[in-house]
Amino acid sequence: MTTAKRDGDTWILNGEKRWIGNAPWCDVSIIWARDVADNQVKGFIVENKTTPGFSVDKIENKVALKVVQNGHITLKDVRVPEENRLQGGNSFRDTARVLKMTRYAVAWMSTGCAMGAYEAALKYSQERLQFGKPIASFQLIQDLLARMIENITASQCLIVRQAQLHAEGKLSDAHAALSKAFCTSKCRETVAWAREILGGNGIVADYKVARFFNDCEALYTYEGTFQMQNLIVGKAITGLSAFL
Amino acid sequence: MPTVTKDVKPHKPLPAPNTDFYYLYETLPAEELAIVKRVREFMETKVEPVITDYWVRDEFPFELLPAVKELGIGGVAMKGYGCAGGSLALLGFIQMEIARIDPSFSTFLGVHNGLAMGSIYIDGLD
Numbered sequence: 001m002t003t004a005k006r007d008g009d010t011w012i013l014n015g016e017k018r019w020i021g022n023a024p025w026c027d028v029s030i031i032w033a034r035d036v037a038d039n040q041v042k043g044f045i046v047e048n049k050t051t052p053g054f055s056v057d058k059i060e061n062k063v064a065l066k067v068v069q070n071g072h073i074t075l076k077d078v079r080v081p082e083e084n085r086l087q088g089g090n091s092f093r094d095t096a097r098v099l100k101m102t103r104y105a106v107a108w109m110s111t112g113c114a115m116g117a118y119e120a121a122l123k124y125s126q127e128r129l130q131f132g133k134p135i136a137s138f139q140l141i142q143d144l145l146a147r148m149i150e151n152i153t154a155s156q157c158l159i160v161r162q163a164q165l166h167a168e169g170k171l172s173d174a175h176a177a178l179s180k181a182f183c184t185s186k187c188r189e190t191v192a193w194a195r196e197i198l199g200g201n202g203i204v205a206d207y208k209v210a211r212f213f214n215d216c217e218a219l220y221t222y223e224g225t226f227q228m229q230n231l232i233v234g235k236a237i238t239g240l241s242a243f244l
Numbered sequence: 245m246p247t248v249t250k251d252v253k254p255h256k257p258l259p260a261p262n263t264d265f266y267y268l269y270e271t272l273p274a275e276e277l278a279i280v281k282r283v284r285e286f287m288e289t290k291v292e293p294v295i296t297d298y299w300v301r302d303e304f305p306f307e308l309l310p311a312v313k314e315l316g317i318g319g320v321a322m323k324g325y326g327c328a329g330g331s332l333a334l335l336g337f338i339q340m341e342i343a344r345i346d347p348s349f350s351t352f353l354g355v356h357n358g359l360a361m362g363s364i365y366i367d368g369l370d
Contacts, residue, residue: 021355025304030363043367066299067348068355089367097366108336109350111342119261119344126258136258153265159340160268163333205300215347220254222351 002075004033004042011044011085012076017220022072023048024058031075040046041095046078053078055065093177100176102223105161107179110187111155111218117150117212121194124207137199145191153187154210158182174236179227184220189214263344267280276334279317285337286315287345295346302353312353319357322365 002015004089013033023029031044048054083098090131122145125136135141162179165171191213202209220226235241269277290311298305319327320346335357343350 001322007320021351021359026356028360030360040326044365045364060302062302065348067295067304067346068351069304086367087369089363094367100361101362101366102354104332105335105339105354105358106362108339109347112340112350114344115263116344117251119263122261130263136257149263150267152263156268157266158338160271160333162368163331163336164331168264179315205296208296210312211296211299212347213249218351226254 002031002033004035004044006035006037006082007118009077009082011042011078011082012220013044013046013080015075017073017075018120019059020056020073021068023056024069029073032089033099035229036136039091041089041147043089043095044080045084045086046080047074049079051078064214064216066214071217072106075105077169081207096173099169100173100222102182103176104159104166104171106219106223107155107159107162107183110180110184110216111152111159113212113216113219114148114152114183114187114190117194117209117216118145120208121145121148121197125197141197148190148193151190155183155186165243172236174233177229177232180223181226181233184216185226187216189219190227190228272333272337276330276337279330279334280337280341283315283317283341286311286346287342287349291349292345295349299346299348317353317357317367319361321363325365327361327365 002013002017004010005014011033013031015033017023017031020029027048028057029046029048029165031046032041033044034040046054047109048056053074053076056075059070059072059075059128063071096215121158122136126142130138133134159178162171162175165175191209194209195213198207198209202213204210224232231242234242247336249360269280271290272280290308291305294305294308317328319325320330320338321328323329339354342353
């Protein structure tokens with residue numbers, strides 16, 4: 001847990017943050033920390049490269065989203081001026097307003113990931129010949145391709161409606177959670193079928209599908225796991241919180 | 245005796261992959277659709293040819309950042325402060341387009357635009 005303690009006009013931050021995207025090279029980070037005085041979560045703008053006590057270690061040997069540089073941040077008595085505190089972020093509820101929007105975006109991203117894998121698999125199946133015919137002409141391959149475009153189209157309909165709900169001022173945490181859970185799980189199915197269509201070439205990065213296959217695992221988990229999204233939806237539909 | 249020949253239909257070209265089966269891109273207004281098409285062209289011509297190599301080497305293509313800046317999508321769906329503006333649907337379509345070529349690249353932009361700038365935009369004050 002990362003903590004914040006007020007000390008006059010400054011705050012003292014201590015703790016660790018893992019999996020922070022862009023952290024190994026970016027100039028500024030947003031650090032969320034629990035205020036030891038009121039136990040509420042508060043947000044701070046921290047300058048990475050010039051703040052004493054702030055350090056980042058790059059997380060090595062990932063197998064998904066390998067282009068993204070993720071960092072493990074350590075904060076040791078990091079001093080941040082009060083003017084760098086996000087004045088509208090005074091509780092976890094305020095943090096959740098940010099998470100709602102990032103989950104909204106991940107639903108779109110996972111749909112894009114599925115689209116990329118589907119397009120690569122379809123093109124491959126139209127060109128790859130077996131018994132003198134493109135494998136796209138085989139019933140079992142067409143069954144997989146149809147399931148893939150069904151997943152993609154269902155996800156697209158959901159996320160376009162999600163955008164309409166936002167425009168109408170109705171987008172709730174549960175709406176964004178449901179979209180994130182559904183689209184990432186359907187992406188996971190879709191990229192797996194794409195990999196299957198490519199056979200052995202599906203595990204070779206040069207054929208692109210392996211990249212989508214691996215990357216989807218991160219989309220499925222980050223910004224709140226699949227199960228966490230379902231607990232948000234579960235609370236909304238039952239009226240009962242299962243959070244501990 | 246005449247030779248029996250079977251009519252052979254000439255091969256028609258196979259359709260290109262289409263992931264807009266229900267024409268959902270048409271739900272965007274023309275000016276936002278033009279931005280999405282610009283992003284698609286950028287991703288297909290600048291990112292796709294190089295990104296697998298970066299992915300394999302665990303490296304980030306810093307040399308693409310000036311071109312990303314030129315795209316003018318920084319702070320999309322945020323109003324004021326020099327941000328790109330536009331609807332939240334536009335943000336979604338852009339993120340989908342980018343992930344269609346590379347989910348890492350959309351994650352990099354999602355962290356920058358969403359988690360970092362978004363936190364300041366949503367919870368910060370003037």
